[in-house]
Amino acid sequence: MNKRIVITGLGVVSxxxxxxxxxxxxxxxxxxxxxxxxxxxxxxxxxxxxxxxxNFRADEYxxxxxxxxxxxxxxxAVTAAKLALKDADLSLEQLSTMIVGTxxxxxxxxxxxxEIINQFIVLQGRxxxxxxxxxxxxxxxxxxxVSREFxxxxxxxxxxxxxxxxxxxxxxxxxxxxxxxADLILAGGSDPFSKVAFTGFNQFGAVAxxxxxxxxxxxxxxxxxxxxxxxxIESLEHAVGRNARIYAEISGYGLSxxxxxxxxxSVEGVSRCMMQALRETGTGIDEVDxxxxxxxxxxxxxxxxxxxxxxxxxxxxxxxxxSSIKSMLGHTMGAASALEAIACALxxxxxxxxxxxxxxxxxxxxxxxxxxxxxxRQKVNVALNNSYAFGGNNASLVLRKYIP
Amino acid sequence: MKRxxxxxxxxxxxxxxxxxxxxxxxLFHGRTxxxxxTLFDTSQHHVHVAGEIHDFDPVRFLGKKGLRELDxxxxxLNAAAKLALEDSNLEITDDNAPSAGVSIGTTFGSLHSIFQFDRAGLIExxxxxxxxxxxxxxxxxxxxxxxxxxxxxxxxxxISTGFCAxxxxxxxxxxxIRLNRADIVLSGGVEELxxxxxxxxxxxxxxxxxxxxxxxxxxxxxxxxxxxxxxxxGIIVLEDEDHAVKRGAPILAKIAGxxxxxxxxxxxxxxxxxxxxxxxxxxxxxESSLSLHDIQYIxxxxxSTRGLDRMETRVIRDIFGxxxxxxxxSSIKSMVGETFSxxxxxxxxxxxxTIQHGIIPPTVNYREKDPSCDLDYVPNIARNQPVDTALVIxxxxxxxxxxxIVEKYE
Numbered sequence: 001m002n003k004r005i006v007i008t009g010l011g012v013v014s015x016x017x018x019x020x021x022x023x024x025x026x027x028x029x030x031x032x033x034x035x036x037x038x039x040x041x042x043x044x045x046x047x048x049x050x051x052x053x054x055n056f057r058a059d060e061y062x063x064x065x066x067x068x069x070x071x072x073x074x075x076x077a078v079t080a081a082k083l084a085l086k087d088a089d090l091s092l093e094q095l096s097t098m099i100v101g102t103x104x105x106x107x108x109x110x111x112x113x114x115e116i117i118n119q120f121i122v123l124q125g126r127x128x129x130x131x132x133x134x135x136x137x138x139x140x141x142x143x144x145x146v147s148r149e150f151x152x153x154x155x156x157x158x159x160x161x162x163x164x165x166x167x168x169x170x171x172x173x174x175x176x177x178x179x180x181x182a183d184l185i186l187a188g189g190s191d192p193f194s195k196v197a198f199t200g201f202n203q204f205g206a207v208a209x210x211x212x213x214x215x216x217x218x219x220x221x222x223x224x225x226x227x228x229x230x231x232x233i234e235s236l237e238h239a240v241g242r243n244a245r246i247y248a249e250i251s252g253y254g255l256s257x258x259x260x261x262x263x264x265x266s267v268e269g270v271s272r273c274m275m276q277a278l279r280e281t282g283t284g285i286d287e288v289d290x291x292x293x294x295x296x297x298x299x300x301x302x303x304x305x306x307x308x309x310x311x312x313x314x315x316x317x318x319x320x321x322x323s324s325i326k327s328m329l330g331h332t333m334g335a336a337s338a339l340e341a342i343a344c345a346l347x348x349x350x351x352x353x354x355x356x357x358x359x360x361x362x363x364x365x366x367x368x369x370x371x372x373x374x375x376x377r378q379k380v381n382v383a384l385n386n387s388y389a390f391g392g393n394n395a396s397l398v399l400r401k402y403i404p
Numbered sequence: 405m406k407r408x409x410x411x412x413x414x415x416x417x418x419x420x421x422x423x424x425x426x427x428x429x430x431l432f433h434g435r436t437x438x439x440x441x442t443l444f445d446t447s448q449h450h451v452h453v454a455g456e457i458h459d460f461d462p463v464r465f466l467g468k469k470g471l472r473e474l475d476x477x478x479x480x481l482n483a484a485a486k487l488a489l490e491d492s493n494l495e496i497t498d499d500n501a502p503s504a505g506v507s508i509g510t511t512f513g514s515l516h517s518i519f520q521f522d523r524a525g526l527i528e529x530x531x532x533x534x535x536x537x538x539x540x541x542x543x544x545x546x547x548x549x550x551x552x553x554x555x556x557x558x559x560x561x562x563i564s565t566g567f568c569a570x571x572x573x574x575x576x577x578x579x580x581i582r583l584n585r586a587d588i589v590l591s592g593g594v595e596e597l598x599x600x601x602x603x604x605x606x607x608x609x610x611x612x613x614x615x616x617x618x619x620x621x622x623x624x625x626x627x628x629x630x631x632x633x634x635x636x637x638g639i640i641v642l643e644d645e646d647h648a649v650k651r652g653a654p655i656l657a658k659i660a661g662x663x664x665x666x667x668x669x670x671x672x673x674x675x676x677x678x679x680x681x682x683x684x685x686x687x688x689x690x691e692s693s694l695s696l697h698d699i700q701y702i703x704x705x706x707x708s709t710r711g712l713d714r715m716e717t718r719v720i721r722d723i724f725g726x727x728x729x730x731x732x733x734s735s736i737k738s739m740v741g742e743t744f745s746x747x748x749x750x751x752x753x754x755x756x757x758t759i760q761h762g763i764i765p766p767t768v769n770y771r772e773k774d775p776s777c778d779l780d781y782v783p784n785i786a787r788n789q790p791v792d793t794a795l796v797i798x799x800x801x802x803x804x805x806x807x808x809i810v811e812k813y814e
Contacts, residue, residue: 044530102666107542109564114518122526127603134604138511139543139564144802147666153680156666156804157572158564160510160543168561175579181663181687196522199530200538255559255585257506259551262539272502272557280585390539391548393560 005174006402008244009088009232010342011080011188014329015051015225019083023339024346027354028375032328034211034223040115040195047207051225051330052193066149071110071136074145076228076335077190081146084186088232088244092150098183098238101154102143103173105165105189106334107389109139109158112192142190146230154182162389163294163331165189166229166338167397171253173233183238188341190228191333198224204263206298212331214295214324214356215302215370217363222296225330229338231345248345251281251382251398258392265304265388270294271311273394277384278312281398285313288320289380290353292340293370294388295324296331305386306366321378323371327357337387337395344383344399351379409578410813412653413492413641414753415484415592419455419634420739423487427750428757431765432786436739438621438632443476444599449606451613455634455741456597466553473536477513477637478546481594484637485550488590492641492653496555505558505586507577508547509569509593511745513562516598517541546594558586564745566800567705568664569593570638571748571808575662577642587647590639592749597635601744605633608672612708621742622769623706623735624713624777631707634741638749640756657756660694660793660811663687670803674711680805681719681797688807694793696724699731699809701764701791703751705798706735707742712799717777732789734767734782748798752808755794759812762790 010020015033017023026033036042037050053076058067061079070078081102085095113136120129135141140158147156155176159168166189173185201207201224208220239246254276258269278285294305310317325343332339347353352375359372385397416423419437420430430437437455446452457480462471465483474482489496496504517540524533539545544562551560559580563573570593577591595601605611612630613619621632648655665687667680689696702720706713713735721728736754737743743750758764763786770783792812799805 046531108518109543111518111541114515115522118519118522118526122523127607131608134607137515137604138566138802140511140566140569140800140802140804144666144804148668148803151668153666153668153683155664156565157664160562160564161560162542162544172576175583179579195525196518196541199525199533200521200535200541202530203533203535203538255561256502257548257551257557257560259501259555259557259560261552262545262548269557389544390542391544391560392551393544393548 003178004236005177005233005250006236006239007231007233007247007345008239009084011084011087011230012342013056013076013080014227014339015053016328020342027325027328027343028352030355030357030373032357034330039193045202047202047209049210049223050193051223053226069132069135070145071113072192073110073190074142077104077142078145078149080188080228080230081186084230084232095150099154100152100184101156101176101182102146102152103157103169103185103187104143105159105161105169106139107162107165107191108194108197108333110136110141111194111196113137115195146186161393162391163333164337164387164389164393164395165334166336167387167395170231170341170397171395174250177235184234186230187233188230188338189335191226191335193226208297211358212297212327213358214297214327215363215366216359217361219297219299221298223330225332227332227335227339229335229342231341246402248348249400249402251283251400253277253395253397254280256394260392262391265301267304267307267311269392270305270388270394271308273396274312277396277398283382283398285316287382288384290347290383291320291322292344292383292385293322293324294386295326297326303365306368309368318367321353321371322368323354323356325354337385341385341397344385347380348383348399348401352377407582408645409581409642409659410645410648411640411656411756412643412648413488414756415488415491415639416753417457417460417480417484418636418740418750419457424491424753431736431739431754432763434766434768434784436768438741443597450616451611451619453619453632454597455632457635475517475540476596477594478549480596480637481546482550482553484639485554485590488639488641501555501557503558503587504556505580505589506547506551506556506560507573507589507591509563509573509745510546510595511564511566511569512601513546513594514541514543515600519600550590565804566802567744567747568798568800568804568806569745571798571806572664574640574752574808578659578662581642581644587644589642591642592639593746594637595635595744595746597633602633610709620769621708621738623708623738623767624781625770626772626774628708628710630709631742634743636743636746636750638746638753640749640752655813657759658811658813660809661688661692662808663691664806667803667805672801674715677715678719680803681799682723684805684807685723688809692809694809698793699795701758701794702731702733703755703794703796704733704735707737714776717779720779728779732764732782733779734765736765738768751796752810755796755810758791758794762788764789
């Protein structure tokens with residue numbers, strides 16, 4: 001039950017890099033992945049920018065027959081899984097000797113396919129769209145696609161806990177290994193660029209016109225984006241047994257629900273979540289060296305999150321670096337906390353903190369050190385990865401430097 | 405050392421009845437819940453029948469305030485949650501709220517809302533879409549609204565694994581109780597009847613009557629040719645045994661074990677599947693410290709499609725050997741229809757009724773034997789037979805398989 005759990009492989013599909021190496025390099029250089037939206041016409045919307053992935057070629061990773069059966073979300077997840085397995089130096093043959101599970105998180109699932117189907121039905125009055133599209137709609141087609149691609153027989157779960165889903169998936173993957181139900185888990189999140197999400201957040205007035213500026217006094221909102229992040233997690237014993245490279249250790253996580261409002265965050269709820277994560281992992285507030293913020297760049301989220309960090313960390317709140325990589329990627333929805341967990345793992349391993357870019361004007365309501373604009377070299381032993389979601393679903397994950 | 409998970413309440417909204425007692429009564433009398441669809445226009449479809457819940461009156465459960473912004477899945481689930489809390493004599497207070505969680509299985513719970521929201525954008529333009537409908541497009545909105553309405557501040561999780569979703573949600577909830585992260589969890593599942601899922605299943609050829617025959621839900625029967633699509637919500641109140649005893653809660657049964665496994669070779673016709681379900685059952689048994697011999701009833705997920713019913717039969721035969729023929733196996737889907745992600749919670753609720761009353765629900769509409777389905781399916785009439793231990797199973801065409809063992813509480 002008290003097995004140590006470690007991260008041994010990383011797979012990234014993002015607007016600033018496919019594969020963790022280019023993703024990490026761009027994070028440290030403060031590269032933005034935001035550009036004008038091209039996957040649909042935005043002329044009727046209030047804003048026109050987003051975090052689409054331009055250079056993703058599914059055929060580089062997935063066979064044509066399989067590709068045809070997979071939504072964009074599933075294609076991202078399978079690709080990220082493939083990259084992560086390669087990074088973890090795991091062959092299909094090795095995988096076949098273990099119980100390997102898949103835990104994925106998502107906000108909108110395969111919504112892009114639903115949007116395509118709706119175009120047939122609503123705009124063309126046609127019902128003769130392909131059955132392959134219908135088979136892509138159920139959200140659990142994504143983790144199923146991953147386990148099918150690599151012939152995995154362990155638990156297979158889709159967590160639909162919106163914008164905190166990646167952390168839920170990684171957390172339960174951690175539990176499954178500790179409980180002895182799996183040897184290894186492919187855990188993470190995936191979400192496609194969604195017109196429904198873009199329209200919804202636009203109608204909420206929550207989308208920034210140009211860029212995402214977390215913690216800035218003049219921040220105007222979030223940026224809808226897409227991506228996938230998959231982490232290979234296994235017990236330390238298992239990792240050492242196969243001579244795996246270890247990025248970081250997962251100490252554990254905490255969940256909470258605001259139980260207040262579908263869309264407005266609550267200081268009480270997110271504070272409770274961070275405290276739960278610290279309590280469950282036996283981590284003191286003085287030990288936390290870095291907080292990867294949910295940091296969407298909306299006025300309400302950043303203010304709430306900073307107040308909660310003050311609530312939990314007291315006077316130390318102003319001295320813990322808190323950055324949001326959403327300033328570069330935008331909000332990749334269910335993939336966000338998985339990509340942020342990957343960034344945390346690399347931070348803990350390399351002692352470099354990715355910055356919050358686009359930071360210009362301090363906001364007294366966001367009185368934290370947001371690592372403005374420049375990456376920072378600093379020793380990081382413990383990172384706290386925050387994520388919050390519609391419905392008040394909160395999740396915080398604790399990663400720790402691996403020390404044998 | 406290890407915490408024991410017990411069931412202290414059940415809330416059901418289904419086409420065969422509202423509330424656990426009426427639901428059980430309908431099952432024990434073999435009543436079906438199929439009727440003409442009124443939720444959407446079926447004039448363009450071959451099939452006009454489903455398990456629609458006609459008598460569902462959300463105002464009765466949720467009041468009028470704020471009702472307009474809740475979609476059907478959310479209403480069904482919140483109503484079931486209310487019934488479950490009442491059944492469990494449970495009041496959520498400031499003291500117990502942080503240790504009260506919610507774990508829900510749904511896969512299509514927001515599908516209708518997503519399509520409608522997108523449709524409004526396509527027809528009227530994106531600037532004319534009603535923002536208050538946006539929160540319903542996230543799949544976790546039904547579960548989240550349960551936490552909001554009943555002030556449950558522990559974890560809140562939505563799991564989407566198709567046919568297996570509510571069994572997986574119950575397993576997840578049980579883990580959270582065992583890991584000391586919660587004392588009480590409302591777990592279960594919901595799925596609403598809507599035109600979008602109906603069209604999807606129909607186009608894939610899953611719906612009985614698509615070939616202009618009379619729709620019939622007859623699991624294991626040789627005439628079976630598809631599902632009758634249905635809707636419902638089931639909430640099972642799971643609780644740490646000590647917590648339940650301390651507050652004098654009614655304990656209906658105990659969760660003995662659970663497991664899930666994936667079948668990467670699975671196909672939509674379940675022709676080559678089976679290994680995953682076998683593993684899920686084996687894991688559930690291992691966790692329960694029970695043996696195969698202890699299983700006295702199996703609640704199958706057979707839904708009247710040719711492949712799934714045959715696959716379940718094959719797996720039960722392979723696992724139980726000769727004894728397979730003397731274990732009663734029934735599918736309540738013959739009465740309730742296919743409620744997809746809610747089906748596991750409804751089956752689990754039914755199994756608790758079986759343990760409580762010593763009555764096994766039948767597989768109704770059973771007439772013609774299929775040589776490849778040769779077990780005791782409790783045909784057409786409920787059976788009086790004491791059951792201490794029941795196995796509830798589910799399999800999904802994408803490859804998911806789940807099993808839960810529920811046991812009499814003593």
